Amino acid sequence: MERLRKIPVTRIEGHGLITIKLDEDGKVKEAKFHVTEVRGFEYFCRGRTVWEMPGLTARICGICPVSHLLCSAKAGDAILAAKVPEAAHKLRRLMNLGQIIQSHALSFFHLSGADLFLGWDEDPAVRNVFGLMERYPELARDGIKLRAFGQRVIELLGGRRIHPAWAVPGGVEYPLDEERRDEISEGLPEAKRIIERTLSLFEENLPRWREEIETFGNFPSLFMSLVAEDGTWEHYAGAIRFVDAEGEVIADGLSPARYLDYIAEAVEPWSFLKFPYYKEHGYPEGVYRVGPLARLNTCERMGTPLADEALKRFRTSAGGKVVTSSFLYHYARLIEILGCIERIERMMDDPDLLSPRVRADAGINELEGVGVHEAPRGTLFHHYRVDEDGVIQWVNFIISTGHNNMAMNRTVQQIAAHYLQGGDLSEGLINRLEGGIRAYDPCLSCSVHATGRMPLVVKLIGPDGKIIRERSLQ
Amino acid sequence: MITLKLDGQEVQARKGQTILEVAMENGIRIPTLCYLEGLSPKGTCRLCLVEVTNWNGKLVPACVTPVEEGLEVITRSERLDQIRRTILEMLFLERNHICSFCVSNGHCELQDLAVELGMDHVTFPYRYPGLDMDLSHEGFGLDHNRCVVCSRCIRACSEVEGAFTWGFQGRGVGTMVAIDLGVPWGLSETCTSCGKCVQACPTGALFEKGVATAAQLKSPEIIREVTERRPRVF
Numbered sequence: 001m002e003r004l005r006k007i008p009v010t011r012i013e014g015h016g017l018i019t020i021k022l023d024e025d026g027k028v029k030e031a032k033f034h035v036t037e038v039r040g041f042e043y044f045c046r047g048r049t050v051w052e053m054p055g056l057t058a059r060i061c062g063i064c065p066v067s068h069l070l071c072s073a074k075a076g077d078a079i080l081a082a083k084v085p086e087a088a089h090k091l092r093r094l095m096n097l098g099q100i101i102q103s104h105a106l107s108f109f110h111l112s113g114a115d116l117f118l119g120w121d122e123d124p125a126v127r128n129v130f131g132l133m134e135r136y137p138e139l140a141r142d143g144i145k146l147r148a149f150g151q152r153v154i155e156l157l158g159g160r161r162i163h164p165a166w167a168v169p170g171g172v173e174y175p176l177d178e179e180r181r182d183e184i185s186e187g188l189p190e191a192k193r194i195i196e197r198t199l200s201l202f203e204e205n206l207p208r209w210r211e212e213i214e215t216f217g218n219f220p221s222l223f224m225s226l227v228a229e230d231g232t233w234e235h236y237a238g239a240i241r242f243v244d245a246e247g248e249v250i251a252d253g254l255s256p257a258r259y260l261d262y263i264a265e266a267v268e269p270w271s272f273l274k275f276p277y278y279k280e281h282g283y284p285e286g287v288y289r290v291g292p293l294a295r296l297n298t299c300e301r302m303g304t305p306l307a308d309e310a311l312k313r314f315r316t317s318a319g320g321k322v323v324t325s326s327f328l329y330h331y332a333r334l335i336e337i338l339g340c341i342e343r344i345e346r347m348m349d350d351p352d353l354l355s356p357r358v359r360a361d362a363g364i365n366e367l368e369g370v371g372v373h374e375a376p377r378g379t380l381f382h383h384y385r386v387d388e389d390g391v392i393q394w395v396n397f398i399i400s401t402g403h404n405n406m407a408m409n410r411t412v413q414q415i416a417a418h419y420l421q422g423g424d425l426s427e428g429l430i431n432r433l434e435g436g437i438r439a440y441d442p443c444l445s446c447s448v449h450a451t452g453r454m455p456l457v458v459k460l461i462g463p464d465g466k467i468i469r470e471r472s473l474q
Numbered sequence: 475m476i477t478l479k480l481d482g483q484e485v486q487a488r489k490g491q492t493i494l495e496v497a498m499e500n501g502i503r504i505p506t507l508c509y510l511e512g513l514s515p516k517g518t519c520r521l522c523l524v525e526v527t528n529w530n531g532k533l534v535p536a537c538v539t540p541v542e543e544g545l546e547v548i549t550r551s552e553r554l555d556q557i558r559r560t561i562l563e564m565l566f567l568e569r570n571h572i573c574s575f576c577v578s579n580g581h582c583e584l585q586d587l588a589v590e591l592g593m594d595h596v597t598f599p600y601r602y603p604g605l606d607m608d609l610s611h612e613g614f615g616l617d618h619n620r621c622v623v624c625s626r627c628i629r630a631c632s633e634v635e636g637a638f639t640w641g642f643q644g645r646g647v648g649t650m651v652a653i654d655l656g657v658p659w660g661l662s663e664t665c666t667s668c669g670k671c672v673q674a675c676p677t678g679a680l681f682e683k684g685v686a687t688a689a690q691l692k693s694p695e696i697i698r699e700v701t702e703r704r705p706r707v708f
Contacts (some may be wrong), residue, residue, distance in 0.1 A: 049609060055575035055687025165575070165687030173689060361684060363612075389609035389660075390683075 018433055018458040020416045022468070029463070031416040033408045033437065035273035042395045050076050050364070050390045055165035057382065057397075061443060063106065065163045066099035066154055067375030067400075068382070070236070075382040076169025078257065078369030079390070082362035087355035088171030093236045094184075094347060095157045095167070096373070097340040100235065101191070102150025103376035104292070104333040107441040108198075109143020112330060115438065116205075120431040127431070139201070142194045146337070149191040153344070156180040171359030178354060185348045192341050199310060199334045206317060209327060215418040216436045217326030217411030220245030222278055222288035223297040224403065226256070226374050231300035233307075233339060235374040241298045242278060242288065247321035249298075251280075256372030259381055263398065275405050276398060287410070290378025290403040291440065292332035297322050304346065307339035326411050329439045364390045375400045377441055401442040411436045425460055425469045433458060478545040487541045494522055494536040497549060504549050505558055505587055507565075508624035509537040510674055512698035513633055514706075519624055520561055521587065524549050533557070555591060562593045567600045568647065570619040571677075577690035578678030584622060585677075601647075608653075610660030613683055614672055616651070621679035623649050627671035630697055636707035639665040651679075670697065 023029040041060055048056060054072040058065035070092050077084050114127045117136055125131075133140040151161040157176060158164025166173045206213075227241045228234040240254035240262070254262055266275040266283045277286035288294070302308045314331055315321055323332070347353060364386060371382040378400030385394040415436045419429045460469040476487045480502050487496040492515065497504050508519035517538035524536045527546040536549070548554070565571075565584060573579050588594070605618040628640040628651065639662055643652040653659045672680040673692050681690045 047607060049607065049615065049683075051684055051686050052575055052577070059574055163574070165689070168686040168689075173686065391607055391609055 018412055018437075019461055020412075020420065020458065021461045022463060024463050026422065028413070028417045028420050031409075031413040032270060033405075033412045034271045035405075042397060045392050045395045048392050050079050050369075050384065050386050050392060051169055053382075053384065053392065054167050054169070055163075058163050058165065060397075060399075062162055063443060064099065064103055064375050064377070066095055066158075067373060067380055069158075069164065069167050070096055071371040071373040071375070071380045071382045073167035073169055073172075074371030074373060075369045075384050076371070078371065079364060079366050079384065079386055080169050080360070080362040081365035082170055082360040084171050084360055085355070085357045087175070087352045088358040088360075089236070090347065090350060090352050091157060091172050091176055091358060092167055094176075094344065094353070095154055095164075096236055097344050098150045098153025098157070100150070100374075100376045101337050101340050102147045102154065103441075104337050105143055105147035105150060107376075107438075108330060108333050109140065109147070111441070112435070112438055113139065113143060115431070115435045116209075116330065120435060121428050124427075124431075139198070142198060146191055146194045146198075149187045152187060153184055156184055168359065170361060173359070175356050175358045176353055181348065181353055184344065188341060188345055188348075192338075192345075195334065195337045195341060196306070199338060202331060202334055203313065203317075206331075212327045212432075212435070213325045215414055216432070216439055217407060217414060218324055219410055219414065220324055221407060221410075222250070222281070222286065223294035223322070224278070224288045224290050225295040225298045225379055226372065227252075227299050228303075232303040233295060233299040233301065233336075235295075240372070240379070243298050243322065245322055245324055247297070251278075256381070257370040259370065259372070259383075259398070265398070265402075271405070273402055273405050276403050277406065284406055287406040288403065289326070289407045290400055291329060291376075292336050293323060293326065293329045294378065295374065296332045296335060302335070302339045304339050304342035307335055307342055310335045310338055326407065326436070326439045329441065333441070364388060377401055377443060378403055399443075401440070404440050404442065408437055408440055408442065411439070425458060425471050430458060430471060476541050476543050478541050478543070478547065480547050481549055489541075491541050492537055493524060493534070493539050493541055493545075493547055496541055497536065502549055504536050505590060506537060507583060507587060507622065507676055508626060510626050510629075510676075510694055510697055512701040512706075513626060513629040513674070516625055516629070519565075519622070521558055523554065523557060525551065525554060558587075558591050559593045562588055562591060563596045563598060565622050566593075567596050567598055569601070569603060569605065569621060572619075575687045576620065576678040577681045577685050577687065578620075578692075579688040581688070581691055582678060583676035608659050609683060610658035611662075611665070611667070611683070612660065613667055614659065614669065615681050615683050616653075616659060617679050617681070618650060619679075620677045621651060622677055623651065624676060625651075626674040626676060626694075627651060627680060630670040630674035633706045633708045634697060634700055635666060635668050635670050637664050637666050637668070640671060670700075673697065 017034040019032050020028055021030040054069045057072045058069040060068050110129045114132045118127050118131055155161045158166030222242050222244055224242050226234045226238040228238045240256055242251040244250050262279050263276050264279045277283045278288050302311050314335055368385045373380045380400050381398040383396040384392055386392055412433060415432050419432050458471050459467050462468045476489060480497055485496060485500050494504055504522050506522045509515055515537040517535035520535055522536040523533045525548040526532050526534055573585055608616040631640040632638045639653055641652055642649050643656055644650050653662045654664055673696050674694055678690060
């Protein structure tokens with residue numbers, strides 16, 4: 001058994017491991033992406049109150065606390081069974097748009113920008129956000145500004161950038177005032193200029209990534225997301241839609257609250273992350289993807305002019321209606337940022353945003369509630385059962401990254417099969433495996449509700465089960 | 475009049491006043507937790523311990539120690555800070571005080587004391603007791619996890635409201651506040667739902683139902699204001 005050096009680790013959330021098994025001929029027999037930690041949020045939330053759950057579950061993640069906050073508040077809405085004021089829904093929407101912008105900007109510029117623009121074979125010491133700053137200072141600065149805009153939206157609404165506890169069952173804690181709304185409005189033109197030039201830059205570079213598009217998780221699968229009643233892109237309300245790799249809608253108008261009717265979760269002994277699948281197709285045939293790529297595949301339109309133009313180009317780039325390459329999650333992310341900015345623009349004149357009526361007060365009217373929501377990384381489910389007093393008895397989360405578990409495994413398999421040569425864990429292979437996972441912008445700490453940094457480890461295992469090579473990824 | 479020294483400064487006091495009252499009159503801050511203006515002092519939390527130099531450096535709780543002629547008292551020293559920090563650590567490790575999603579985050583006397591006294595970590599193992607919440611009352615909730623057993627709720631209920639709903643049950647580290655003779659709050663026959671216990675509570679142990687993280691604002695000063703307008707009932 002030979003061990004190679006270990007390299008310090010950054011740029012994904014949580015702990016993971018890739019194993020590649022070889023057959024007798026040294027070809028890839030099997031590649032797996034394991035998630036190797038467990039956290040137990042579903043257990044220790046028991047005994048807390050339903051009103052605390054938004055603040056408590058927001059602590060699952062420091063990058064997408066808003067997603068858990070809003071999803072939890074929605075599960076709480078269902079338990080209070082009170083009519084949430086329209087203004088509260090709109091304000092929550094606004095916060096979620098800010099969240100999608102900041103999280104996507106983080107993924108694209110800070111986490112993946114260096115891979116994309118410095119190249120897979122660049123020295124790991126340079127292939128990071130600082131290297132990006134040195135080589136493409138404008139691009140790096142754009143990323144920082146864009147993310148700051150998204151975070152400022154969150155802060156202006158909820159009082160803080162990370163872990164605002166502003167959404168509550170029944171609405172939100174306090175309304176928005178004119179001054180803060182105007183500040184959001186003032187930030188829009190620059191944010192829009194940034195995303196438009198970044199989108200052009202990405203599109204110009206598409207030919208350069210032909211091989212990655214072909215091999216980074218390019219396979220047929222189902223796609224799932226919320227869509228609005230009329231089929232428009234949606235991130236907060238609406239119903240669940242599944243489309244297949246040909247773009248056929250195979251299930252539509254599914255009630256998010258009945259997710260257990262159409263999603264089941266398989267468990268594998270080699271990963272702490274469960275494997276959700278579309279029930280009707282069984283496991284593992286029911287593999288589906290969520291997140292930006294899925295949302296752009298399930299919707300009929302973005303619902304805003306520039307984003308709709310971009311959606312057309314996106315689909316044309318793949319030569320058809322459905323984009324099946326996970327590499328193009330990056331592309332989808334940029335289009336979503338554009339769409340979010342346009343939506344915020346459109347909201348700014350809405351007098352409801354300044355309404356003082358933002359919270360419905362009620363006791364416990366239902367003993368069970370499901371919240372569903374499009375987090376930046378995909379569809380998020382919070383499902384609670386409470387007693388008559390509102391004390392949590394049982395909790396289930398299905399986290400966006402979890403839905404993509406099977407797809408990430410297929411991606412690893414595809415990249416390993418394509419790039420592994422002579423049984424050697426070359427720098428290029430490692431970087432591409434990492435890049436393939438990173439395209440999903442996975443949040444492993446969220447997905448297993450786990451904490452910590454991520455040493456992503458790659459193990460190469462021979463036909464006799466022995467570890468031939470082992471490396472930590474940067 | 476009585477003359478004594480607080481931190482080397484000569485001050486005047488009336489007979490029957492406590493060291494804490496004299497310190498407050500003279501603008502000297504002594505940390506307190508179980509003490510609340512308007513309620514009888516109990517000296518249970520020991521955070522107000524001060525050092526009496528001419529009693530051989532003896533530590534006494536300022537809130538219940540009457541002043542005497544010629545006392546020389548030190549209210550702040552490295553030794554006292556260390557003792558107060560340790561007391562705070564003990565309070566934090568005894569139950570499950572998780573500030574991040576607590577209703578009183580940012581408005582909590584226990585949290586404020588930790589900041590004031592520089593208690594930034596706990597050096598002993600936590601106990602992590604498995605404690606329940608009581609949400610059976612229609613307006614208020616009780617979370618034993620956040621209770622520091624200061625008895626401010628008990629005193630507010632008996633001395634100011636005269637309802638005698640709250641009491642202690644159990645002994646030592648197992649001491650818990652209890653409603654009537656240990657019934658769920660919602661079944662209490664004595665509770666008037668006045669809410670003084672909630673206002674008096676220094677942490678998020680008692681709260682208004684429906685408040686979310688960091689949203690519980692309290693006005694403990696209403697206890698003093700009420701007792702200024704009418705005498706305590708007990």
